[in-house]
Structure formats: C-alpha cells, structure tokens
Amino acid sequence: MAKTAKVANQTPMMVQYQKIKDQYPDAFLFYRLGDFYEMFNDDAIKGAQLLELTLTTRNHKSDNPIPMCGVPHHAVQNYIDILVDKGYKVAICEQMEDPKLAKGMVKREVIQLVTPGTNTEVGSESAKSNNYLTALVANTDSHEMGFAYADIATGELKVATLIDVNELLNEVVSLRTKEIVVNSTVPSTLIDQITKLGILVSHQEEIVIQAESSYLSQDIDDDNQQQALSLLLMYINVTQKRSLAHLQRAESYEPSRYLKMDHYSQYNLELTHNIRTKKKSGTLLWLLDETKTAMGARLLKQWLDRPLLSKTAIEDRQNKVRVLLDHYFERSNLQDELVSVYDLERLAGRVAFGSVNGRDLIQLKTSLQQMPKIIHVLETLDAPELDNILKSLDPVEDVATAIENAIVDDPPLSVTEGNVIKDGYNAKLDEYRDAMRNGKQWIAELQESEREATGISTLKVAYNRVFGYYIEVTKANLNKLPEGRYKRTQTLTNAERFSTPELKEREQLILEAQEKSSALEYSLFTGVRDIVKDAIQRLQKLAKVVATLDILQSFAVVSEDYRLVQPKMSEDSHDLEIVQGRHPVVEKVMGRQSYVPNDIHMDPKTSILLITGPNMSGKSTYMRQLALTVIMAQMGCFVPAESAKLPIFDQIFTRIGAADDLISGQSTFMVEMQEANQAILHATPNSLILFDEIGRGTATYDGMALxxxxxxxxxxxxxxxxxxxxxxxxxxxxxxxxxxxxxxHVGAVEKDGELVFLHQVESGPADKSYGIHVAKLAGMPNDLLSRAAKILSELESENKTNNISTVESKPMAKVSEPDVAEVDTINEDEQLSLFSESQLDPKVTAVVDSLKKLNLMSVTPMDVMNLVNKWQQKLSK
Structure with missing residues (x-):
C-alpha cells in the first residue's frame, strides 16, 4: 500500500518511468526526454559516479526531490559504451511518437537492451576482436552441458556439447566472453565459478520457439546443443528487439577436433595477452598479425585459439602460404587491394539491424570494387593451391552496382535529411530538387532586387523554422521603405521582419519540395538497403574467404620477415626434430643477431627431456619456443627454424611460472599441482607437456619427491x-x-669469477646450479653472497653422500582423477614413525592426530598458517 501511495503522488511522467524501470531492474534506464537521455533515483546516483556526470534533482522544492542526471542524445553511445565496458546493462527508452502530436503523455518504450555480450558499436581497435555472447544449459542426467555462442555484430553462431567444468572454463576464457546466459538447470556453484572470472551472468527462463530460430538451428541434432541455442536466441531477441537476419545457421563444433590448450596454457604461453602488460604487444598474436582487414584479424585469433589436427588441412594452408611467399610482387598487389576492404561482416550486420547509413554503403561498395582486382591477382598467380579461394570469391556485383547508381560518393551521416541519393537516380526526386534549387535561386534574386528597389544594402531574405522565409530590415533603415510595400511579421531589438504574398507562396513551394524530397530520398535509400539485405549471406561467405586470404598473406609476410620455414608434418610418427629453432617473439624483441638458436631432437624412443641449468639461462624460453613452434605449424604457418619435422600434437599442457589464485584461496603451489594434475590425467602419447620447476613451491625433499x-x-x-x-x-x-x-642442459661458464650464460642447450646434465652467481647478477650485497657461499659449502659437505633414489621405476596403473578428500600421501604408521617415543607425550599426540586428519587440498594457505600457530601454542605450554 505504501508503494501505491508513493506512486500516486508522482507525476504522470515518473509513473511512466517507474513502470518501465520495473521491467529492467538490473539495467541502467536511459529515458528519452527531448534532446537528452535522463536517469533517475538510484540509476542517477550510481550513473553520475560511473560516468562523472553532475547529479541534480527533479522537483527540488519537494520534501523528497528525485535524483537525476542526463546525457545529450547525440553523444549517448559513448556513455553506453563506458557502462557496458564496466559490465553493466543499459536499457534505451525512446519516444515512440511526436511530442507535438501526442495527447497526454508521450508514449515511450525500450527499443534495445545493450549488454556486455550484445554490444555491437565498437571502436576501430575493438573491431579486430569478436564480442561473444555465450549460453549454457546443464543436463543433470548425463552431466553434459549444452553450450552456444554468437557474435551479434558479425552473425557468427556456434554450438557444442561440453563434458566437464574444465572444458567449459577453457571455452569461455578462450572466447573472452563478457556475458553468459544461463537458466535454472545450471547449478549455483558453477555460476559462482563463472562469476569469479569477471563474466556477467544473465538469466533467461522463458523460451518461445520462433520461425527464425528454427531456421538457424536446423542443422543441429544434439538435444543439449538445441537447448543452449534456443536459450541464446531467445535472450538475443528479448534484448535486441530488431531484425537479426544476418545471424548465420548454427554450426556444431567439437573442441576435441582442434589442438586443445587449457586457459592456463594459453596464458602461460602468452598467445594473445602479455602476462606483464596484459596487452597484445609481446605475444604470438602480435608477431603473426600482419592482416590488412578487421575480418582477417578476428579470424586469425580464432585460428590461434584452435590450431588444426588434420595433416591434410594443415598442409593445405601451408602450401597456400608457400605460393604467396614465393610471389612477392603479386602478394604486394594483393595487400594493396585488401587495405581498401572494409569490415564486410559488421557492415552486413548493420544492414540487418537497419542502422546502416550512406557512408556504410559507400564502404561496402568500395570493398566490393576491390574483388575483381583481387581475383585478377590470384588469376595472375595461376596456382592450383589457391583455386578453391578463387572460385569462392563472389564479387557481389549487383550490390556494388546498386550502391554506385544510387548513393552519392560523400553522403552525410543522417539518412533522413536528404542529400544521400544521386541526381538522375529518380525523376520525381529530380523534380523536387529542381523546385528547391529554383526556389532558392528565386530567393537570392529577390534579395538582390529588393536591395536595389529600396536602396538598403543590408536588407536580407532569410529563413527560420518558426517564421519561415522573411525580409529583414534594420531599424536604422526603416525610413527608407516605401509605405505598404511589406507586411510586418516580427519585431526584433534592432530590426523588423516582413513578408509578401509572393514570398509566402514561394516558401510553400520550397518547403513542400524539401519535405517530400527528404521522405522520397529515405524511401529510395531503404530500397537500396533492402537490395543489400537480400545479399547478406553472400556477403558473409565473401567475408570468410577474404579473411582467410588475408591471414595467408599475413603468414607469408611474417615467414619472409623472420626467416620461417615450412615444417614437415607427420600423423603417425613421434619423431620431433627442430634444427636451429628460435622463440619467434623473443627474437623479434631482441633482434636477430642477439638470439641464440637451439636444436630440439626427440626421436620416437625419447619422451622426456630433463633440462637443467642456472636461472636466467633460457630454460623456460627453450620450452616455450617448442610450444609456439607446434602452435604455429598446426595453424598452417611456417615456423622459426632452419628445418623442422613435427608430429601432430592433440593437446598442450604447461606448468610455467609462478602464479597463485587468491580469489579462491589457492596458493602458488596448489595452482602448480592443479596444472600438473591436468596434464597427468588428460595427456595422451600424442600430447606435449611443459613442466617448469615442478616442486619448487614446497619443502626441498617434498618437492624433489613429487x-x-x-x-x-x-x-x-x-x-x-x-x-x-x-x-x-x-x-x-x-x-x-x-x-x-x-x-x-643450458650451458654457462665462469669467467674471472663472473657467470656467463651461453644460452646453448647441450646434451647431458648441468654440473651445478649457479644460484649464488645469479644472486650476484641481481646486485645482492657481497657480505650476503659470501655468507651464502659458506652455507652452501657446509650443506654440500653434510649431504655429499645423500643421493636421490634410483630404485628401478615400475609402471604405475593410470588412474582416473582422484577425489581430493581421499588423497592420503603418507601412511599413518609412517607419520607416527617420524616421531621418537620420547616425543609422543599427550600434547604431541594431539597435534599429530590433528595433522593426520587435516586435508591440505581443502584449506587455504591462511588456514594452514592459523593451524600451525595453534599447534605451536599448544606445544609450548
């Protein structure tokens, strides 16, 4: 009742606002008032803070003034982008009728809900990345999950069936999704895990099957995938409220069809984001990206996320790269044409949305006009390897011709105010334009003739929207006007305005021509837009071909610039041989002359290389360069080496570097063990594993044993x-x-007491660690270093007879992933034997009992510290 009374006291406008706001409680409501979008109440308070706006109030004289803030309508997109980038939703509420013609309150409704996963308005840099909206449903019977994703701007639509949580997390991280749609089948524990990744979780329960959805899902047979796709499409329809004719028929994919890399491996190998700067610079993507189009840049990221497993497909790409690498001049001509190709995928999306303008169509025409030139370049190459690309290049000439005939070369941004359509395109439009031009000429001649007739050189004939055309004379010259010549219409401070019957008649003709001309132009523009809309699928297919060609030329450029070679791939051999291999990114940063290349040879009988050597000598770089070489090869690119023979790997696992997960309370060592466990449980004989310093996060003997x-x-x-x-x-x-x-081992030598890294990998083990030498390089004090050397000598003397067990290693049965609650690394009797009988007093026994019951895998580092402190206090009493 209190709420009803409060609403009853509000103005009709605020009642309307609150009714709309109640439908979108989790979004900022941008409520259109004239030339501004306003926010009220909590939206205004929080929005003013996030957008750095001035917070004011409505009805400020009342007892409970309403907080409000606003943004101008012409600049609204910038403010929407800021909120969406911060992970919020924005509901755009528009006036649905002309305020001048409305009776009572102007009708308003939300025309679009912009969310992190549905935002299609992106800047030039963001255009090189996809913005994926994802959806998830869980099957409680099979424990499988239906997964779907779409890029609303480009129309890409994919579905998959995922078998576990790790696979899901790998997918959402790889896709870099900002938003995932779920329903009640998804457990809250999984939602919490997703939320911790910084992904917005949106809920959608109701699903209404529509004809458009049926068309998009017709190729999908799997029930889990169908459910996820229906959920995704329903959410898109609910939020976008506009045509989505550019969405492509959904394609089913299996993560297992590509080289699998979990998100830890992608992060550790710095494929797309630099670990230190979080930016693109210093990554493999940074090295490989010589693309000329936004479409090519986006597809390159997809290739990098999903390298191939098929030898035939890999070699097909590499052979195409070889052709472009061997034909420099043709490749240069191809690059020149690609530079003028705009983003065909996003332009097709804007056409479907109805938001395309004249300049967009000119970009589309310019892009299509490059196709005959690109086709000519490929025909000049006369290479069978490129035949399938050549045959797929549809120039869509009918669309290019339609735009060329209709749209002016330099159209305005607005499509409703005229000057978009060319002269000669439509006879009626030419008539209106002639009337306007003649009318304006008549106005100019009238001004000149009236100046001569009255002798007033400052007399002017002008126009405004309120009074129409008028004759203006300054008050100083009013005495020069013949009496009765003009009819007074308006008095200003320093002038008077007049009209004549002839002027009003001409005004009516000009304004009528302008109004009808603008309406006719918009109608003609939408006709051209519909022609383009009918060709959306052809444009999307063309975009994929052009993007592929763009990546291939990019690989050719990189291969030439960095002396890459075509590797020999093998599906049935485990022989790996890289001669003078290099880390491509490090080499680019350091320069060719400074980098020391290394061989990597692992014949079918060698499965493990145990690498020793001092810190900073290049062990991690040596390991990473192998992984990057494999990824580049299976993407279809050439590789950094003098020669390379590679098996085709199915998965890459890494445990490189130190990282903790403070959000979930996991220490560096816990993360290290989890990453190692993923490899141990899921790797196959066709996988690649990189383990860097396993065991260093715990006590020496624990670490060595592990x-x-x-x-x-x-x-x-x-x-x-x-x-x-x-x-x-x-x-x-x-x-x-x-x-x-x-x-x-990685070689290093001592010269005049100084450590010199050779960065050269050689056979056999390293003779020593050189840890103190590295500390010296870091600038540690000499007294500290001397003390460390003395302690090291004492320790080595005490332990010179203690060697690691070389008991013959017996094969262990491969087991499924264990439940951490069941892990018990040391037998209870062995635990007790660690203590002498003299130590087993009641206090010690109590601590031992607590220690035996402790499940280390389920507690945080802080919990362990608290327990140890408690035990210390108990033992010291």
Missing part, C-alpha cells in the same frame, strides 16, 4: 613428449633408470 614421481608417472604411463626443467640436479640420475628420458 618431481621424481611425476617424471616416472609420465614416463611409464602417459608417454607424452615432455620437457621438464628443474634445479633438482639429483633428478638427472633418472636417465640411468628411465629408458625414454634424456638429460640436456
């Missing part, structure tokens, strides 16, 4: 190609007991 057991397990059970770098030199003895393991 490192050895992981090596043995991978060697005996997984058989994947593995690069394992370590500072545990004791592990090098494993070469004697593990037949498929080989020691290599």
């Amino acid at each position: 490192a050895q057991s992981i090596i043995e397990y991978v060697h005996n059970n997984v058989h994947a190609k593995t690069l394992f770098s370590t500072h545990y030199h004791e592990l090098t003895a494993l070469e004697d007991s593990l037949s498929d393991l080989r020691n290599v």
Whole structure:
C-alpha cells in the first residue's frame, strides 16, 4: 500500500518511468526526454559516479526531490559504451511518437537492451576482436552441458556439447566472453565459478520457439546443443528487439577436433595477452598479425585459439602460404587491394539491424570494387593451391552496382535529411530538387532586387523554422521603405521582419519540395538497403574467404620477415626434430643477431627431456619456443627454424611460472599441482607437456619427491613428449633408470669469477646450479653472497653422500582423477614413525592426530598458517 501511495503522488511522467524501470531492474534506464537521455533515483546516483556526470534533482522544492542526471542524445553511445565496458546493462527508452502530436503523455518504450555480450558499436581497435555472447544449459542426467555462442555484430553462431567444468572454463576464457546466459538447470556453484572470472551472468527462463530460430538451428541434432541455442536466441531477441537476419545457421563444433590448450596454457604461453602488460604487444598474436582487414584479424585469433589436427588441412594452408611467399610482387598487389576492404561482416550486420547509413554503403561498395582486382591477382598467380579461394570469391556485383547508381560518393551521416541519393537516380526526386534549387535561386534574386528597389544594402531574405522565409530590415533603415510595400511579421531589438504574398507562396513551394524530397530520398535509400539485405549471406561467405586470404598473406609476410620455414608434418610418427629453432617473439624483441638458436631432437624412443641449468639461462624460453613452434605449424604457418619435422600434437599442457589464485584461496603451489594434475590425467602419447620447476613451491625433499614421481608417472604411463626443467640436479640420475628420458642442459661458464650464460642447450646434465652467481647478477650485497657461499659449502659437505633414489621405476596403473578428500600421501604408521617415543607425550599426540586428519587440498594457505600457530601454542605450554 505504501508503494501505491508513493506512486500516486508522482507525476504522470515518473509513473511512466517507474513502470518501465520495473521491467529492467538490473539495467541502467536511459529515458528519452527531448534532446537528452535522463536517469533517475538510484540509476542517477550510481550513473553520475560511473560516468562523472553532475547529479541534480527533479522537483527540488519537494520534501523528497528525485535524483537525476542526463546525457545529450547525440553523444549517448559513448556513455553506453563506458557502462557496458564496466559490465553493466543499459536499457534505451525512446519516444515512440511526436511530442507535438501526442495527447497526454508521450508514449515511450525500450527499443534495445545493450549488454556486455550484445554490444555491437565498437571502436576501430575493438573491431579486430569478436564480442561473444555465450549460453549454457546443464543436463543433470548425463552431466553434459549444452553450450552456444554468437557474435551479434558479425552473425557468427556456434554450438557444442561440453563434458566437464574444465572444458567449459577453457571455452569461455578462450572466447573472452563478457556475458553468459544461463537458466535454472545450471547449478549455483558453477555460476559462482563463472562469476569469479569477471563474466556477467544473465538469466533467461522463458523460451518461445520462433520461425527464425528454427531456421538457424536446423542443422543441429544434439538435444543439449538445441537447448543452449534456443536459450541464446531467445535472450538475443528479448534484448535486441530488431531484425537479426544476418545471424548465420548454427554450426556444431567439437573442441576435441582442434589442438586443445587449457586457459592456463594459453596464458602461460602468452598467445594473445602479455602476462606483464596484459596487452597484445609481446605475444604470438602480435608477431603473426600482419592482416590488412578487421575480418582477417578476428579470424586469425580464432585460428590461434584452435590450431588444426588434420595433416591434410594443415598442409593445405601451408602450401597456400608457400605460393604467396614465393610471389612477392603479386602478394604486394594483393595487400594493396585488401587495405581498401572494409569490415564486410559488421557492415552486413548493420544492414540487418537497419542502422546502416550512406557512408556504410559507400564502404561496402568500395570493398566490393576491390574483388575483381583481387581475383585478377590470384588469376595472375595461376596456382592450383589457391583455386578453391578463387572460385569462392563472389564479387557481389549487383550490390556494388546498386550502391554506385544510387548513393552519392560523400553522403552525410543522417539518412533522413536528404542529400544521400544521386541526381538522375529518380525523376520525381529530380523534380523536387529542381523546385528547391529554383526556389532558392528565386530567393537570392529577390534579395538582390529588393536591395536595389529600396536602396538598403543590408536588407536580407532569410529563413527560420518558426517564421519561415522573411525580409529583414534594420531599424536604422526603416525610413527608407516605401509605405505598404511589406507586411510586418516580427519585431526584433534592432530590426523588423516582413513578408509578401509572393514570398509566402514561394516558401510553400520550397518547403513542400524539401519535405517530400527528404521522405522520397529515405524511401529510395531503404530500397537500396533492402537490395543489400537480400545479399547478406553472400556477403558473409565473401567475408570468410577474404579473411582467410588475408591471414595467408599475413603468414607469408611474417615467414619472409623472420626467416620461417615450412615444417614437415607427420600423423603417425613421434619423431620431433627442430634444427636451429628460435622463440619467434623473443627474437623479434631482441633482434636477430642477439638470439641464440637451439636444436630440439626427440626421436620416437625419447619422451622426456630433463633440462637443467642456472636461472636466467633460457630454460623456460627453450620450452616455450617448442610450444609456439607446434602452435604455429598446426595453424598452417611456417615456423622459426632452419628445418623442422613435427608430429601432430592433440593437446598442450604447461606448468610455467609462478602464479597463485587468491580469489579462491589457492596458493602458488596448489595452482602448480592443479596444472600438473591436468596434464597427468588428460595427456595422451600424442600430447606435449611443459613442466617448469615442478616442486619448487614446497619443502626441498617434498618437492624433489613429487618431481621424481611425476617424471616416472609420465614416463611409464602417459608417454607424452615432455620437457621438464628443474634445479633438482639429483633428478638427472633418472636417465640411468628411465629408458625414454634424456638429460640436456643450458650451458654457462665462469669467467674471472663472473657467470656467463651461453644460452646453448647441450646434451647431458648441468654440473651445478649457479644460484649464488645469479644472486650476484641481481646486485645482492657481497657480505650476503659470501655468507651464502659458506652455507652452501657446509650443506654440500653434510649431504655429499645423500643421493636421490634410483630404485628401478615400475609402471604405475593410470588412474582416473582422484577425489581430493581421499588423497592420503603418507601412511599413518609412517607419520607416527617420524616421531621418537620420547616425543609422543599427550600434547604431541594431539597435534599429530590433528595433522593426520587435516586435508591440505581443502584449506587455504591462511588456514594452514592459523593451524600451525595453534599447534605451536599448544606445544609450548
């Protein structure tokens, strides 16, 4: 009742506002009032803070003034983008009728809900990236998940069936989605995990099957995929409230059809984002991106996320690159034409939305006019490898011709105010324009003749929207006017305005011509737009072909600039041989002369390279360069080496660098173990594993034991190609007991007491770690370094007889992923044996019992610290 009374006291406008706002409680409501979009109440308070606007009030003299703030309508997109980039939704509420003709309150309604996943208005830099909206449904019976995603700006639409949470998280991270749509089938625990990734979770329950949805989903048979797709399309329809004719028929894909890399590996290898700067510079994408079109740049990211597994498909791409690499001049001509090709995918989307303007159509025409030139370049190459691209290049000439005939070369932004259509395109429009031009000429001649007749040189004939055309005479010259010559219409401070019957008659003709001309022009423009709309699917197919061609020429440019070679790929051999391989990104940053290349050779009988050597010597770079070489090869690019022979890998796993997950309370060591566990559980003999310093996050003997057991397990059970770098030199003895393991090390020498890194990988183990030398390079004080050297000498003397176990490693049965609650690494009797009988007093026994019951995998580092502190206090009493 209180709410009803409050509403009853509001103005009709605020009643209307609140009614609309109640339909969009989780969005900022931009409510159109004249030339402004206004926000009220909580929206205004929060919006003013986020957008740095001045917060004012409505009805400020009342007891409860209403907070408000606003933005001008012509600049609204900038403010919408700011809110959406921050993860908010914006509901755009427009006036649906002319305020001059409305009776009572102007009718208003929300015409679009802009969300992080549905925003299609992007800047030039963002145009090189897709903005994916994703959807998820869960099947409680099979534990599978239906997954769908779309880029509303380009029309891309894909669906998949995911088998577990890890696969889901990998997909959403790889797609860099900002928003995911779910329904009640998705458990809250999973929603919490998704939210922690910074992804907006939107809920959609009601689904109404529409004819358009049926068309888009006709190729999808899987029930889980159908449900996810229906959920996604329903949400798009609810939020966008406009034509989506450019959405492409949904395609089903399987993540297992591509080289799999979890989000940890993509992050560690810096494929698209630099770990330190979070930017593109210094990444593999940065190196490979010599594309000339926004479409090519977006597709390149997709290729980078999903390298191929088919030898035939990989070699098909590489052979196309070879042709372009071998024909410099033709490739240069191709680049010149691609530079003038605009974003065909997003232009098609704007046509479907009805938001395309004259300048967009000119961009489309310019792009299509490049197609015959591109076709000519490919025909000149006369290469069979490019035949399928050549045959797929549809120039869509009818659309280009329609735009050329109708639209002026330099149209205005507005499509409703005229001057968009060419002269000669429509006879009626030419008549109106002639009337306007003659009318304006008549006005100019009238002004000149009246000046001569009255002798008033400052007399002018002008126009405004309120009074129409008028004759204006300054008051100083009023005495020069013949009496009765003009009819007075308006008095100003310094002048008088007049009219004549002839002027009013001419005004009516001119204004009528202007009004009818603008309406006719808009009608003609929409006719051209409809011609383009009918060709949307052809334009989208053309865009994919042009994007592919753009990437291939980009690979050719990179291959030439950085001396890349075509690798030999093998599906059935595990022989890996890279001669003088290089880390392409590091080499680009350092320069060709400074980088030291290295060989990597792992024959079918070698599954593990155990890498030793000092810090900063290049072990991690050596490991990463192999992974990047594999990714480049399976994308279809050439690779940084003198020669390369590679098997086709199905997955890449990495454990590189130190990282913790403070949000979920997981320490660096916990993250290290989780990443290692993913590799151990899911890798196959066709996988690539990179383990960098496994075990360093815990006590020395714990770490060494874990490192050895992981090596043995991978060697005996997984058989994947593995690069394992370590500072545990004791592990090098494993070469004697593990037949498929080989020691290599990164060379370093001492010269005049200084450490010199050779960055050269050589056979055999390193002779020492050089940790103190590295500390010296970091600038540590000499007294500290001397003390460290003394302690090291004492430790080495005490432990010189202690060597790592070289007991013959027996094959262990490969097991499924364990429940962490069941993990018990040390037998209870073994735990008790760690203590002598003299130590087993009641206090010690109580602590031991607590320790035995503790599940380390389920507590945070802070919890462990608190427990240790509690035990210390108990023992000290």
